Every structure is written in structure tokens, then in C-alpha cells.
């Protein structure tokens with residue numbers, strides 16, 4: 178999702194990164210605050226102070242968003258769900274969980290702490306504002322932060338999946354009826370109503386009031402709609418594939434190649450078997466995987482002299498799954514690591530190979546003929 182992100186710090190063992198879009202919004206936000214907002218509320222104050230306030234409140238808004246995401250992350254870790262990283266981007270932040278919560282109670286706890294932390298931050302800034310004397314620059318900044326965190330808390334509570342409020346709605350329905358897929362369907366439906374509502378407001382603003390800000394509402398509504406649809410198909414796919422093990426899907430007829438084979442001989446094997454990759458063996462020990470892609474940078478003149486072992490993906494860099502693990506988990510792992518295939522290994526022995534093509538075939542059968550039970 179975020180290919181152009183820069184890692185900035187590590188906090189509680191979680192990597193925090195900034196997406197490239199963050200810099201744009203950082204600039205726009207501090208510019209708008211420094212040139213339009215603060216000059217209006219503090220007309221007597223000089224421009225330098227407006228800029229200092231504008232930039233420092235922007236930084237504090239992002240720190241507030243980071244605290245919101247950290248709250249989700251720390252609760253997730255407490256519930257046994259590891260966190261990949263937190264990314265700050267144009268619309269705020271996102272904490273990437275390694276897997277989805279398996280119980281509604283866990284999802285409730287992980288979700289609720291986010292908006293809650295924004296509301297607590299809002300209250301804290303509100304109290305500081307009340308204590309400070311009126312009319313000084315700092316108190317205006319604090320007042321802005323109190324309202325901003327309130328807005329973040331409230332917007333996130335809109336019951337539109339995949340926003341926090343939609344996740345809460347889903348968790349409640351899931352807890353109540355015990356059916357995750359159905360709960361997701363309802364929460365996504367509620368989300369699409371909000372999305373269409375936002376887009377409707379956008380069109381009214383654009384065509385009746387003639388304000389370009391309407392475009393933002395249309396854009397945000399559309400994003401929300403897309404996000405809801407894609408989370409629904411993910412859950413639906415996961416549900417329909419649950420119970421299917423790696424060993425039910427993998428190819429067992431594995432053709433292997435020897436580590437000492439030359440590239441020239443290897444290419445003959447590619448022609449003969451028409452596989453995209455071969456596991457590499459040394460005697461009866463698995464050593465790695467050789468894919469067609471690894472060969473593309475080797476000049477033809479070197480083919481006879483280069484051995485498979487020199488260009489293969491070594492075993493420690495291969496994606497390895499157990500035959501009894503869930504196929505859908507393996508698929509998620511393959512997707513998140515950008516791997517086209519995984520080696521299926523049980524007690525150090527190669528028992529099969531799992532490829533995207535194998536998974537696609539099962540999904541196709543499932544969608545065409547439905548479940549067998």
C-alpha cells in the first residue's frame with residue numbers, strides 16, 4: 178500500500194513511517210494555519226509567531242494521530258496480535274496488524290482505544306486552554322488542538338466500516354449474532370450509505386453552491402466506499418476458504434533440481450516441465466528455490482559456467498509454510514511478502530509447493546460450485 182514511505186522512528190518496538198503524501202499534507206496544513214487561521218484569530222500578533230504556531234500545531238496534530246494509532250497498536254499487542262508498523266499518510270494514520278482479531282471482544286478493545294485516546298487528548302488540551310490566560314498565542318494553539326482531537330475522535334466514530342466506528346459496529350453485531358461475515362456485510366452497507374451521503378453533499382456543494390471544497394467530499398466518500406468494498410471481499414474470501422489447509426491445495430508432485438546443476442541445464446528443465454520455479458536440493462536436503470526471475474540478469478555466455486546454487490534464493494529467504502496451516506493464512510503471507518510461491522515443509526522435509534496459481538484454482542472452484550458441505 179505505502180511504497181514511498183520513510184521510516185522515522187521506533188517506539189515500543191513498532192516502526193513508524195511517513196508516506197510521501199504526508200509531506201504534502203504537512204505543508205498544506207501548516208501553510209493554511211500560518212497564513213489564514215492564526216492571522217485571523219491573532220490579528221495583533223506578528224507573522225513569525227503565526228508561522229511558529231502553524232508549524233508546531235501541525236506537528237502536534239500528527240503526534241496526536243500517532244498516539245491514536247499507538248493506542249490501537251499497544252492494545253493489539255496485548256491481545257496477541259503483532260503490529261507490522263504504523264504509517265502516517267495524507268488522511269491520518271494506519272496501524273498495520275499482522276492478522277485480524279479472531280474474537281469480537283478483542284476487536285472491540287483494539288478499536289475503542291483509538292477514538293478514546295483522541296477524546297482524552299481533546300479533554301487534556303481543553304483543560305490546558307481553560308487554565309491559560311486568553312488571547313496569548315499559545316492558548317490559541319492549544320484551543321485548536323483541543324477541537325482538532327475532538328473532530329478526529331468523532332469522525333472516527335462514524336459507523337462506516339473500515340473506520341473505527343464501523344469496526345465497533347461490526348464487533349457488536351459479531352458478538353451478538355456470532356457471524357463475522359454477516360456483521361461485516363452490515364457494517365460495510367452502513368459505510369456505503371455514509372459514503373454516498375458524503376458524495377451527495379459534495380455534489381450539492383460543487384454544483385449548487387459552487388464551492389470546490391465539494392470535490393473533497395466526493396473524493397473522501399468514494400475512498401470510503403472503495404475501502405468498505407475491498408474489506409468485505411477480503412473477509413468473504415477468508416470465510417469461504419476457512420478450514421482449507423495448505424496440504425489440500427499445494428502441488429505434491431514437486432520436481433526438484435540439484436544445487437550443482439548449471440544454468441544451461443536448468444533452462445532445459447524449465448522447458449521440459451513448464452514450472453515457474455524449482456526447489457533446489459543438495460542430496461536429500463532442501464537448500465533453496467530457483468525461479469525464472471533469478472536468471473534474467475545472467476548473460477547467456479555465463480550459463481554453462483554458473484551453478485544453480487550461486488543464483489538461487491537461499492532457504493533462509495524462502496517463504497516456508499506447514500502443510501497443516503490454513504491455506505488462507507499462507508496466501509496472506511505470500512501476498513504481504515510479494516512472493517509468488519511458498520515451500521511446504523514438514524519436519525525439515527519438502528512435502529510440496531504452494532503457488533498463487535494453486536490458490537486461484539481453489540478460489541475459482543469455490544466460487545463456481547460453492548462449499549461441498
Ligand SMILES: [Zn+2]
Nearest residue numbers: 291292333341
Ligand atoms: Zn483509529
